[in-house]
Amino acid sequence: MTGVGAVGVRRSYVEVPPRVRAWVDATLGSPVARWSDQIGGMSPGCATRLVGHDGRRAFVKAVGAELNSASPTLFRREIEVLHAIGSHALWADLVASYDDGQWVALLLEDVSGGHPDLDDDAEMEALLVATDRLVEVLGQVTVPAGPRATNLGQPGLVDAQARFRAWSTALDHLDEIPDDLVPTALRRSPARLRRLVSLLEDDETQLSHWDIRVDNLLRPAPGRIVFVDWGSGALAPAWCDPLLARFERVEEAWFDSSVQRSPTLAAAGDDLVTGFLVAFGLALAWQSTRPPADVGLPTLNEFRRTQARRALVGAARRLG
Structure with missing residues (x-):
């Protein structure tokens, strides 16, 4: 579970x-x-x-x-x-x-119920349906004016394109990231990784949740999902939230077949999805090696390492 x-x-x-x-x-x-x-x-x-x-x-x-x-x-x-x-x-x-x-x-508003069990196919399917609807609804929202954040610590909506550019710098430090975080297969072709990560640039954006994971989901009734915690709210491509909704199973072949069944992700393309996993995983892995600056957040760095490892395992599988 x-x-x-x-x-x-x-x-x-x-x-x-x-x-x-x-x-x-x-x-x-x-x-x-x-x-x-x-x-x-x-x-x-x-x-x-x-x-x-x-x-x-x-x-x-x-x-x-x-x-x-x-x-x-x-x-x-x-x-x-x-x-x-x-x-x-x-x-x-x-x-x-x-x-x-x-x-x-x-x-x-106090939403009843606990977090969904995303190992359960029915509850995962409910999340995917809800996320597609969320993307549709958020696409109609007038984006607030004001500053854009290039990282979570700055005020304003997060600029996903700026985050993608920041993530790409982790490729320059690939040799410094511990072996237990980066599968050997990914280290063999850095040029291919750079090409995949470059696909994240210059895409249209809309208001996005940008942090869809089980902690930020509630299940008040069978088949219903409620999204909470909008502290990472971003201007991001429409495919980001559907991808993140599937991240709980990124280490499984299910992830790949589910991507193909999503019109939004299928239109984005397999290489772009893999490029996101590479960039996201390497950025988290590299950040986890830096001097800690997480005052009051003692478990955050291990969470980064876990998520990095999962993303990069998924990327390695997709690259064969």
């Missing part, structure tokens, strides 16, 4: 500053009577289901700059995206947001 992919070290709701909890009580319209802290995701802040004295339910996530300097920026990006996309059954609606310059919090 699929487990939660990313597990950080979160603060409990009771450790959130009193001023933020007072805002929650006031916004909820009733003092919080019960709460249940959730696991999953990499934010060091809280992620908590709440119930007010009057029975009203909500979900709160809150983080402060003292926990991790970049995390409030991700929360502000999520607020920006949720304001832009409004209300829809495909995602948890934003109820209200808080920002005092140090702490940022979101009060969201």
